[in-house]
Amino acid sequence: MDSSIPPLRMRAKGDLRPDGKHVLYWMTAARRLHDNFALQRAAELAEQLDRPLIVLEPLRCGYRWASDRLHRFVIDGMADHAEALEDSGVLYHPYVEPEEDAGKGLLAALAEDACVVVADDSPAFFYRRMLKAALDQVPCRMEAVDSCGLVPLRATDQVFPTAYAFRRWLHKNLKRHLESRPARDPVALDGRRTRRFPGATRLPDGIAKRWPAAARGLLTGNNADAMAALPIDHDVQPGPLHGGPRAAEDCLATFLTERLPRYAEERNQPEVEAASGLSPYLHFGHIGTHTVLAALAEREEWSVDRLPDTGKGARAGWWQMGEDAESFLDELVTWRELGFNFCHHRRDHMEYDSLPDWAQATLEEHADDEREHVYTLEEFAQGRTHDALWNAAQNQLRVEGRMHNYLRMLWGKKILEWTAHPRDAVEVMFTLNDTYALDGRDPNSSSGILWCLGRYDRAWGPEREIFGKIRYMSSENTARKVRVKGYVQRWTEGSLFG
Numbered sequence: 001m002d003s004s005i006p007p008l009r010m011r012a013k014g015d016l017r018p019d020g021k022h023v024l025y026w027m028t029a030a031r032r033l034h035d036n037f038a039l040q041r042a043a044e045l046a047e048q049l050d051r052p053l054i055v056l057e058p059l060r061c062g063y064r065w066a067s068d069r070l071h072r073f074v075i076d077g078m079a080d081h082a083e084a085l086e087d088s089g090v091l092y093h094p095y096v097e098p099e100e101d102a103g104k105g106l107l108a109a110l111a112e113d114a115c116v117v118v119a120d121d122s123p124a125f126f127y128r129r130m131l132k133a134a135l136d137q138v139p140c141r142m143e144a145v146d147s148c149g150l151v152p153l154r155a156t157d158q159v160f161p162t163a164y165a166f167r168r169w170l171h172k173n174l175k176r177h178l179e180s181r182p183a184r185d186p187v188a189l190d191g192r193r194t195r196r197f198p199g200a201t202r203l204p205d206g207i208a209k210r211w212p213a214a215a216r217g218l219l220t221g222n223n224a225d226a227m228a229a230l231p232i233d234h235d236v237q238p239g240p241l242h243g244g245p246r247a248a249e250d251c252l253a254t255f256l257t258e259r260l261p262r263y264a265e266e267r268n269q270p271e272v273e274a275a276s277g278l279s280p281y282l283h284f285g286h287i288g289t290h291t292v293l294a295a296l297a298e299r300e301e302w303s304v305d306r307l308p309d310t311g312k313g314a315r316a317g318w319w320q321m322g323e324d325a326e327s328f329l330d331e332l333v334t335w336r337e338l339g340f341n342f343c344h345h346r347r348d349h350m351e352y353d354s355l356p357d358w359a360q361a362t363l364e365e366h367a368d369d370e371r372e373h374v375y376t377l378e379e380f381a382q383g384r385t386h387d388a389l390w391n392a393a394q395n396q397l398r399v400e401g402r403m404h405n406y407l408r409m410l411w412g413k414k415i416l417e418w419t420a421h422p423r424d425a426v427e428v429m430f431t432l433n434d435t436y437a438l439d440g441r442d443p444n445s446s447s448g449i450l451w452c453l454g455r456y457d458r459a460w461g462p463e464r465e466i467f468g469k470i471r472y473m474s475s476e477n478t479a480r481k482v483r484v485k486g487y488v489q490r491w492t493e494g495s496l497f498g
Contacts, residue, residue, distance in 0.1 A: 001048050005041050006180045008152035009145055011121060016141040020115030022091075022200060023049060026107060027057040028130065029122035030147040031077050031285040032245045033084055033187070035294075038145035040186035042118040043197070049115050052200030053187075054091045056110060057081060062100040063126060065434045065441065067236035068227060069401055071096075073243030073438055077286050079219040080244040088187055089199030096214040099231055106211045108137040113204060120285070121146040123153065123343045125441040149289050149337045151177055153344045161356070162456050164313045166338045167330075171311025171318050174333075178304045181290050236435060239401035241280060243438075248281035252292060256299050264327040268406040270487040275405050276328065280438035282336070289332060300325050338456070339447035350446045352426045352453075359454025362468030363422040369465045373418045380415065380428055381435075383493065389475040389484055390414050392491035394432070399491075401438040406482060412452030413473040417466050422453060 003010065025042035033039060039055070046053040059074050060066070078094040085092040097103040111117050119131055121144035131144055146153050151170070155177065160166040202208065217223025228234065241247070255276045266274035281287045297303065300321045311318040315334075316326045348354045355363075375385055381398065383391035393407040403411065416425040429449045434440040451457060452470075459469035478484065 001045065003041065004044060004183075005037050005145060006152060006177075008154050009037055009121075009147070010041070011144045012141060013135055014138065014141040017115050018049060020049075020051065020140060021113040021204070022046075022052045022054050022115065023197075024110050024114045024117045025053065025055045026117060026119045026134070027055055029120035029124065029127050029285050030288065031057065031074065031081075032248075032287060033081060034184055034245065035147075035182045035288045035290040036186055037147040037182045038118055038120050040183050041143060041145050043186045045116055045118065046197035050197060051115055052089075052091060052198045054093065054110060054114075054200060054203070055081075055085065056093050056095065056107070058095045058103055058106065059097060060100075060103060061097045061230055061232050065233075067233035067435070069236045069238050069436070069438065071227065071230065071232055072221070072238040073241070073280065074284060075214070075219060075221075076243030076247065077245060077284065078214060079221075080246050082219060085187075089197070090187060091200035091203065093203060093208075094214045094219065095211055096218060096230070098229070103211065106207070107134055108139075109207050109211075110204070111138040111140060114138075114140050116141045116143060118143050118145060120144070121153070122148055123340065124148075124283075124443055147182065147285070147288060148340055150174065150293065150333060151337050151340075153340060156341055156345075159342055159345045160338060162458075163334055163338055166341065167315070167318075167334055168311070168313035170334065170337075171308075171313060175304060175307045175309065178293075178307075181294070182288070184294075233435075239399065239438065241277075241401065241438060243280070243284065243286060245281075245286045248278070248287035249291075251277050251281060252287065252295055256295060260296075260299070260324050260328065263324040267327070269482050270404040270407055271483045271485075276332075277402075278332075279444065280402065283439040283442045283444075289336070292332060293329075296321075296325055296328070335447070336444055339443035342447060342455075343443035349443065350430060350450075352423045355450060355454050358459055359457075359470060362459065362463075362470060363453065366466050366468040367421050371418065371420065371466065374420055375418050377428055377431060380418075381432060385414075385418065387414060387475050388488050388492065389479065391493075392484075392488045395491040395493065397432065397436045401436060403437070404487070407478075408448055409452060410473050410475060410478050412449055413467075413471075414475070416453060416470070426450070426453070 023042055023046040025039055030036045030038055042053055057078055081092055082094055095103060095106060117138050117140060119142060135142060215226060218226040259274050262274050266272045302321055306320040315330050319326050319329055343349045346354055373386060383394040385391055390411060393403050393411045397403040412429055415428050416422060419425040419428055433445055433449060454470050457471055460471045463469055464472055
């Protein structure tokens with residue numbers, strides 16, 4: 001059937017059933033109603049087939065790292081969606097699994113009478129395995145649609161070794177991909193008219209009883225007992241950030257009006273809030289890069305036709321925007337999409353063995369070097385090292401679910417220095433990050449963590465104990481480069497509770 005989605009963003013398997021009762025969108029990675037290619041595809045199929053559209057947004061409890069923090073952030077988005085779709089004609093079903101494996105069979109049950117199932121396509125976390133497993137459960141056509149970034153996952157056929165190499169590719173290829181952006185409101189066709197498909201008022205018989213929608217008290221957060229009853233980690237409590245697309249849009253607006261004008265100069269200052277703060281929302285799909293770029297373009301009075309057709313891979317100048325905007329876009333586009341590139345092509349993107357050969361070689365040469373300090377996972381988690389700045393960064397991560405971007409690099413380098421072997425360092429970094437960080441379990445996480453051990457980098461001199469030729473960082477040098485005294489005071493243990 002006709003499609004408005006770029007072919008590179010779609011994969012399909014199975015036969016469409018025109019006599020099915022509905023179109024099903026299985027929302028898992030792109031948890032948003034705006035600028036979502038997958039929802040757009042589902043809506044246009046419902047219109048073409050003249051069938052109701054059902055949106056299933058499930059939340060498992062058996063995934064690794066499941067906690068109050070991560071669950072609450074996702075459920076905040078479910079509350080937004082439930083309200084937004086209440087009178088839309090789209091049947092929205094937010095399902096929060098009450099116990100492990102209770103949700104098994106729900107997708108298959110809804111697919112039983114579906115014409116087609118549309119799913120999110122993402123290489124992150126467990127989504128790829130989950131999608132593969134779902135193919136065996138779905139008796140009709142299944143389409144996987146990529147809404148991960150500005151560049152379709154399948155647009156590249158290689159893993160780029162450096163950010164510079166990827167920028168060179170972007171400068172030659174990104175412009176044509178930007179010309180196909182998702183509809184702002186896939187259900188209402190950007191407000192011009194409402195999609196013409198029949199409305200749906202209830203789930204098929206028996207399904208709602210076996211897999212009931214999340215209770216309103218759980219969605220709104222007014223029923224603490226509902227969250228406490230879930231079999232997840234209750235020690236990792238929600239942080240101060242509210243999840244969901246509404247909070248994501250508010251975060252973007254605040255960034256553009258208050259922080260962007262000083263982004264290039266102050267983003268590396270731990271005592272200053274100049275970073276975008278969008279990373280958790282991008283990770284959970286509550287906002288997409290197309291939305292962010294569109295808002296930035298409006299502020300900069302910019303359009304895609306201003307982009308040159310080629311470039312030399314320079315960090316600044318190619319976008320034809322201001323210094324602050326270009327500095328931000330290098331993070332949002334170059335580094336974020338570089339992480340997705342590696343994750344898409346390499347299943348081992350979270351593993352020590354995925355490091356460049358030179359990095360593994362120098363780390364192994366120095367693996368037996370004497371360590372002055374070696375800490376346990378629990379000591380790391382609780383910020384119990386001898387280094388006050390490192391402890392402060394870990395405390396912020398443990399309490400808020402985020403860490404200042406510049407200090408993430410120091411955080412990782414010191415873990416390498418304070419663990420018995422580089423492989424142990426990788427395990428500790430991923431465990432801490434994925435347990436506490438709202439933007440953990442993400443291609444950006446694996447890129448950032450393994451950058452600390454040489455990914456996307458080169459050999460540096462002088463060669464040092466433990467680090468070998470890996471780029472070195474110290475808390476003392478960091479404190480000389482950026483202001484950290486107030487940050488350390490804020491995040492030392494005695495000040496966390498007043």
